[in-house]
Amino acid sequence: MTDADYDDLMPNAMKYHMSAEAFREHGYAMIDWIAKYMQAVETYPVMSSVKPGDVRANLPAQPPQHGEPFEQMLRDVDEIIMPGITHWQSPNFFGFFPANVSGPSILGDLLASGLGVQGMLWATSPACTELETHVLDWLVDMLDLPERFKSTTAGGGVIQDTASSSTLCALLAARERATSFDVNEHGADRKLIAYCSNQAHSSVEKAVKIAGLGRANLRLIEVDESFAMRPQALAEAIARDAAAGLTPCFVCATVGTTSSNGLDPVRAIGEVCKRNNIYLHVDAAMSGTAALCPEFRYIHDGLELADSYCFNPHKWMFTNFDCDCFYVADRAALIKTLSVQPEYLKNKASESGGGESGGVFDYRDWHIPLGRRFRALKLWFVIRHYGIEGLQSHIREHVKLSQEFASWVEADDRFELVVQPPLTLVCFRLSRGSDEMNQQLLDDLNRSGKLFLTHTKLDDKLTLRFSIGATYTERRHVEQAWALIQQTASA
Amino acid sequence: MTDADYDDLMPNAMKYHMSAEAFREHGYAMIDWIAKYMQAVETYPVMSSVKPGDVRANLPAQPPQHGEPFEQMLRDVDEIIMPGITHWQSPNFFGFFPANVSGPSILGDLLASGLGVQGMLWATSPACTELETHVLDWLVDMLDLPERFKSTTAGGGVIQDTASSSTLCALLAARERATSFDVNEHGADRKLIAYCSNQAHSSVEKAVKIAGLGRANLRLIEVDESFAMRPQALAEAIARDAAAGLTPCFVCATVGTTSSNGLDPVRAIGEVCKRNNIYLHVDAAMSGTAALCPEFRYIHDGLELADSYCFNPHKWMFTNFDCDCFYVADRAALIKTLSVQPEYLKNKASESGGGESGGVFDYRDWHIPLGRRFRALKLWFVIRHYGIEGLQSHIREHVKLSQEFASWVEADDRFELVVQPPLTLVCFRLSRGSDEMNQQLLDDLNRSGKLFLTHTKLDDKLTLRFSIGATYTERRHVEQAWALIQQTASA
Numbered sequence: 001m002t003d004a005d006y007d008d009l010m011p012n013a014m015k016y017h018m019s020a021e022a023f024r025e026h027g028y029a030m031i032d033w034i035a036k037y038m039q040a041v042e043t044y045p046v047m048s049s050v051k052p053g054d055v056r057a058n059l060p061a062q063p064p065q066h067g068e069p070f071e072q073m074l075r076d077v078d079e080i081i082m083p084g085i086t087h088w089q090s091p092n093f094f095g096f097f098p099a100n101v102s103g104p105s106i107l108g109d110l111l112a113s114g115l116g117v118q119g120m121l122w123a124t125s126p127a128c129t130e131l132e133t134h135v136l137d138w139l140v141d142m143l144d145l146p147e148r149f150k151s152t153t154a155g156g157g158v159i160q161d162t163a164s165s166s167t168l169c170a171l172l173a174a175r176e177r178a179t180s181f182d183v184n185e186h187g188a189d190r191k192l193i194a195y196c197s198n199q200a201h202s203s204v205e206k207a208v209k210i211a212g213l214g215r216a217n218l219r220l221i222e223v224d225e226s227f228a229m230r231p232q233a234l235a236e237a238i239a240r241d242a243a244a245g246l247t248p249c250f251v252c253a254t255v256g257t258t259s260s261n262g263l264d265p266v267r268a269i270g271e272v273c274k275r276n277n278i279y280l281h282v283d284a285a286m287s288g289t290a291a292l293c294p295e296f297r298y299i300h301d302g303l304e305l306a307d308s309y310c311f312n313p314h315k316w317m318f319t320n321f322d323c324d325c326f327y328v329a330d331r332a333a334l335i336k337t338l339s340v341q342p343e344y345l346k347n348k349a350s351e352s353g354g355g356e357s358g359g360v361f362d363y364r365d366w367h368i369p370l371g372r373r374f375r376a377l378k379l380w381f382v383i384r385h386y387g388i389e390g391l392q393s394h395i396r397e398h399v400k401l402s403q404e405f406a407s408w409v410e411a412d413d414r415f416e417l418v419v420q421p422p423l424t425l426v427c428f429r430l431s432r433g434s435d436e437m438n439q440q441l442l443d444d445l446n447r448s449g450k451l452f453l454t455h456t457k458l459d460d461k462l463t464l465r466f467s468i469g470a471t472y473t474e475r476r477h478v479e480q481a482w483a484l485i486q487q488t489a490s491a
Numbered sequence: 492m493t494d495a496d497y498d499d500l501m502p503n504a505m506k507y508h509m510s511a512e513a514f515r516e517h518g519y520a521m522i523d524w525i526a527k528y529m530q531a532v533e534t535y536p537v538m539s540s541v542k543p544g545d546v547r548a549n550l551p552a553q554p555p556q557h558g559e560p561f562e563q564m565l566r567d568v569d570e571i572i573m574p575g576i577t578h579w580q581s582p583n584f585f586g587f588f589p590a591n592v593s594g595p596s597i598l599g600d601l602l603a604s605g606l607g608v609q610g611m612l613w614a615t616s617p618a619c620t621e622l623e624t625h626v627l628d629w630l631v632d633m634l635d636l637p638e639r640f641k642s643t644t645a646g647g648g649v650i651q652d653t654a655s656s657s658t659l660c661a662l663l664a665a666r667e668r669a670t671s672f673d674v675n676e677h678g679a680d681r682k683l684i685a686y687c688s689n690q691a692h693s694s695v696e697k698a699v700k701i702a703g704l705g706r707a708n709l710r711l712i713e714v715d716e717s718f719a720m721r722p723q724a725l726a727e728a729i730a731r732d733a734a735a736g737l738t739p740c741f742v743c744a745t746v747g748t749t750s751s752n753g754l755d756p757v758r759a760i761g762e763v764c765k766r767n768n769i770y771l772h773v774d775a776a777m778s779g780t781a782a783l784c785p786e787f788r789y790i791h792d793g794l795e796l797a798d799s800y801c802f803n804p805h806k807w808m809f810t811n812f813d814c815d816c817f818y819v820a821d822r823a824a825l826i827k828t829l830s831v832q833p834e835y836l837k838n839k840a841s842e843s844g845g846g847e848s849g850g851v852f853d854y855r856d857w858h859i860p861l862g863r864r865f866r867a868l869k870l871w872f873v874i875r876h877y878g879i880e881g882l883q884s885h886i887r888e889h890v891k892l893s894q895e896f897a898s899w900v901e902a903d904d905r906f907e908l909v910v911q912p913p914l915t916l917v918c919f920r921l922s923r924g925s926d927e928m929n930q931q932l933l934d935d936l937n938r939s940g941k942l943f944l945t946h947t948k949l950d951d952k953l954t955l956r957f958s959i960g961a962t963y964t965e966r967r968h969v970e971q972a973w974a975l976i977q978q979t980a981s982a
Contacts, residue, residue, distance in 0.1 A: 014963070014965060016877050016880075016881030016882075016884055016885060017593060017594065017809075017885075017962060017963070018593065018594025018595055018876065019594075020526040020527075020529050020530045021526075022594065023522070023525070023526050023529065023594040023597075023598075024522055024523065024526045026594070026598055027518075027519075027522030027525070027526070027597075027598060027601075028518075028519055028522060030598050030601050030602060030605075031514070031515055031518030031519060031522060031601075032515065033602070033605070034514070034518070034601070034602070034604075034605030035511040035512075035514050035515045035518070036511075037605055037606070038511050038514065038605075039511050048616065048617050048618070050617050050618075052613065052617070052840060052850070052851045053621070054617070054621075055617055055618045055621035055622065055625075056621045056624065056625050059621075059622070059625050062629070062632065063629040063630075063632065063633055063874050063879060064874065064875055064878045064879065065878055065879050065880055066878040066879075066880055066881075067875070067876050067877050067878040067880070067881050068875045068876070068878070070595070070598075070876070072875075073595075073871075073872055073875050073876070077602065080618075081618045081622065081868075082618075083618075084616065084617040084618025084619075084621060084622075085606060085608055085616050085618055085619075086608065086614070086615055086616045086617075087608075088606075088607050088608050088609055088615075088616070089606070089607045096609075096615070096835070099607060099608075099609040099862070100607070101604065101605075101607035102508060102509065103508065103509030103510075103513065103514040103517070104509055104561070104564075105604075106514075106518075106601070106604040106605055107514075107517055107518060107521050107561075109600075109601075109604045110518075110521050110522075110525070110597070110600075110601050110604065111521060111524070111525070111568065113525075113592065113596075113597045113600045113601065113811050114521075114524070114525030114528055114529075114592075114597055115528070115576060115579075115580070116579050116580045116590060116591070116592035116811060116812070117576055117577065117578075117579050117590075118579055118587075118590040118812060122543065123577070124577055124579075124587070125539065125575065125576050125577045125579070126539050126541050126543070126545070126546055126575040126577075127539070127541075127546045127571075127572045127573075127574075127575025127576055128575075128576075130544070130545075130546035130547045130550075130575060131546065131550070131572065131575075133547065134546075134547050134550050138553070138554040139554075141553065141554065142554055161652060161860045161862075162860035162861055162862045163861075164859060164860050164861045164862075165859055165860055168701075168859065172700075172701060175703075182705075183700075183703055183705060184700045184705060184706065185705050185706060185707055186681060186705040186707050186708070187679055187680075187681040187682075187683070187703055187704050187705030187707070187708055188678055188679035188680070188681065188703035188705075189678075189679070189680055189681050190677060190678040190679065190680050191678075192678070201833070202831040202832070202833040202836070202861075203831075203861060205831045206829065206831050206859075206861075209663075209674075209675045209828070209829070209831075210659075210663060210701065210702065210829075210859065211701065211702075211703055212666075212674055212678055212679035212702055212703025212704075213678050213703075214673075214674060214675065214676050214677040214678030214679075215675065215676060216676055216677050216678070217677070217678055258833070258835050259834070259835055314862070318508075320604050320607060321607070321609060321862055321863075321864050322860070322862065322864060337700070338697065338700070338701075340693040340694075340696045340697050340700075341693070342692075342693040342749070343750070343946075343947050343948045344587070344749050344750055344945065344946070344947040344956070345693070349543060359543070360543045368655060368656055368659060368697075368701065368859060369652045369653035369655050369656055369813070370653055370654075370655045370693070370694060370697075371590070371652075371653045371655075371805070371812055371813065372812075373812050373813060377572075380564075381564055383554055383555065384555055384558070384559045384563075384564055385509060385558050385559070385561070385564070386507050386558050387555045387556055387557040387558040387559070388554060388555070388556050388557075389507075389556055389557055389558070390507030390557075390558050391507075393507055394507060394508075454835065455834075455835070456834050456835040457834045465835070471508060472505070472508070474505060
């Protein structure tokens with residue numbers, strides 16, 4: 001059929017839809033807009049300087065009664081939205097952790113939008129489930145993760161929205177394992193204890209609240225001078241709780257903490273967990289991607305002792321948010337924790353195996369939401385576009401730049417490196433500066449619009465975080481950033 | 492800068508990225524692909540007929556070492572992925588509930604991919620937060636929802652991934668309200684009871700498991716002949732539990748159940764909740780969109796008694812998955828339930844008001860995940876493209892077609908209408924047919940590839956569900972479907 005044929009078929013009521021022809025025209029314009037943005041983004045002030053309410057003040061109070069032309073919407077994007085954007089894709093973005101995107105990922109995601117399939121069950125679009133399982137198995141090989149996380153064993157991987165959700169799902173599976181699924185059935189009774197280092201991500205505390213353990217039952221274990229969990233301290237805390245009649249059930253180890261990229265020793269922690277029959281989840285949200293390169297795989301040493309693991313291609317692997325890869329060694333336990341079986345979702349394919357023994361996977365039972373988008377497409381496109389070689393090349397470049405940046409910090413005696421950066425996060429501060437002076441430096445830098453970085457506290461002192469990993473960050477951006485930091489510190 | 496200038500700037504390591512020029516070329520190709528898909532989708536067999544493992548069998552066992560050309564990826568989409576797609580966007584898709592998409596939504600989502608901002612905090616891209624708040628306020632007006640759900644009161648709206656997550660967040664807020672935030676702090680102690688009708692969505696049971704209440708503490712309240720919750724039965728169940736020393740804390744009313752589109756009487760249920768000081772959440776995931784039209788707003792009668800509410804533009808409002816709009820009357824309680832405050836996320840804008848009293852909203856405290864995509868763009872594009880008028884027109888058309896379909900069922904004495912459809916879901920079966928015969932009819936229809944519908948059980952009998960709402964469904968598709976159903980029933 002031609003466009004004209006199709007338009008002929010449209011009765012009046014269909015005329016409000018965007019025709020295929022108009023979609024093509026506006027689609028090209030949107031692609032052009034993004035291509036231009038990719039090229040121009042480094043020239044924008046990185047941090048938005050709007051004040052609270054500024055964006056809303058430019059939006060009409062009432063929604064439109066009648067449809068508006070697409071061109072007007074694009075103009076409003078430029079005039080109203082863009083001033084309120086902090087540019088995560090700027091090569092001068094060194095804040096938080098990256099949320100990098102890439103051409104192939106944007107296009108894979110576009111395809112997912114166009115197909116509009118809902119992958120809650122294998123049967124609701126088999127390719128959506130099978131491509132996801134397949135690509136997550138690929139990643140086990142690409143990162144050299146333990147075989148037990150592959151779908152061909154009792155384990156398997158699934159795409160979650162974020163590491164926060166993975167941590168929650170892991171905690172839920174741990175809670176049920178420790179109580180023989182009694183909490184699922186009858187509710188919690190205040191005896192379950194969870195553990196992470198005092199540097200672990202806030203999502204562990206959030207999960208402990210959500211799952212009904214209560215944050216008084218989360219133990220924050222002390223860390224060593226590299227901000228990594230002390231396994232001995234963990235073992236002691238577990239022993240104390242067990243002696244008090246409590247039930248230790250869950251440990252979250254972090255491979256690359258948010259504050260300082262601290263690397264918890266997974267093997268030693270895993271051995272403590274094994275001895276005490278405690279579920280171990282490993283959160284490598286940012287740093288896991290490093291394992292694409294054999295020289296960085298030491299960060300995962302001992303991972304075969306973990307019950308679950310996650311890392312985020314949406315941080316450092318050029319894959320658009322949201323894309324967190326969550327792996328479990330015992331998928332049946334996860335599915336049992338999260339599964340409910342209403343009549344209206346029953347189907348022959350699901351009943352042939354229940355996801356547990358040779359049948360199909362119904363991914364709705366692997367996470368909190370029921371519905372799900374075809375997110376594997378963008379990940380598949382990224383892996384195929386870059387190849388292992390291309391991904392490795394960029395990861396190595398980011399690590400190299402970070403290490404060089406750290407060496408510049410070390411060579412300037414106005415600054416101190418707070419900790420040796422293992423990968424791409426450099427923590428530093430004015431060596432003789434108060435918290436106020438460091439805050440001032442940070443604010444001045446960010447206000448310049450020429451770069452963006454964020455802070456944390458380490459050893460109770462305000463510390464600047466310089467995190468490399470945006471898609472288009474090159475040597476020149478890091479050099480410019482360092483020059484500006486030196487210059488601003490002088491002033 | 493021109494593309495060539497930019498390419499000149501790229502050192503070797505950047506060469507693995509897709510250049511802006513290549514992105515433009517492949518982007519156009521992807522837009523063309525989707526435009527063609529929009530036009531051709533009605534000619535495809537709706538339900539995929541692949542067998543488990545078929546898709547994976549066509550994918551290489553090993554990930555590629557070297558990058559591959561984009562053209563090859565698109566070819567593989569056609570040859571490997573497409574046979575495994577069940578076409579949710581086909582105008583002949585009448586299964587489950589729709590997950591409809593539209594041109595403006597796809598392009599708004601594409602823009603979100605291109606910008607790649609992460610909206611966890613107001614400060615991380617003010618426009619991402621403010622546009623979301625603004626558009627959700629618009630929708631309060633568009634659906635004539637209670638003012639207390641507006642951000643200009645003590646309430647406000649947020650985009651969640653799915654209604655499942657909204658139900659969970661509502662339950663968590665209810666749990667904390669009933670225990671003065673004691674579960675958050677110290678953990679649950681098996682006394683909290685939740686209620687929904689025996690027709691409510693499975694996500695309520697899932698939430699009750701996740702939140703640690705235990706499914707033995709979920710009461711499934713009986714329904715009347717229209718499959719709507721009986722408020723009297725709810726009141727009795729609450730009284731029974733309270734008398735037994737348990738703590739009733741949460742009621743989920745459903746406006747448009749998944750099985751049969753049953754409409755729980757929100758006002759009567761709300762009054763029971765008020766009398767007993769119980770949190771009321773209203774789940775209108777599918778049917779809420781009907782309230783765009785004044786004549787259907789009766790479905791929300793009594794909604795001002797609810798503590799929270801959600802509906803899914805990603806079902807029936809032409810907005811790509813994921814987009815569930817979740818509203819609360821008391822945002823401070825939700826934020827307190829879900830908030831954690833690590834140093835590395837602190838910033839001046841957040842501290843000026845904490846989201847609770849005139850300061851900015853940090854949406855990470857309104858849901859489970861920390862990170863978030865700029866989902867408001869697609870919703871904004873949809874509302875502006877269609878205008879209220881265009882949206883109303885399509886909603887009315889879908890309801891009209893459904894009512895006509897129901898009248899055809901009624902007029903054919905081989906079939907019975909199981910319940911009068913209030914909106915767009917028609918439940919019917921062979922009037923003198925066993926469950927096996929109805930299942931056979933369903934299987935034959937779906938195997939034809941000419942349409943897709945699903946089933947449920949009502950009054951313990953297998954029932955076919957005919958759900959209208961795909962973007963491109965027109966009268967002719969409904970007529971063809973009915974002709975095929977009649978013909979298949981004859982055979």
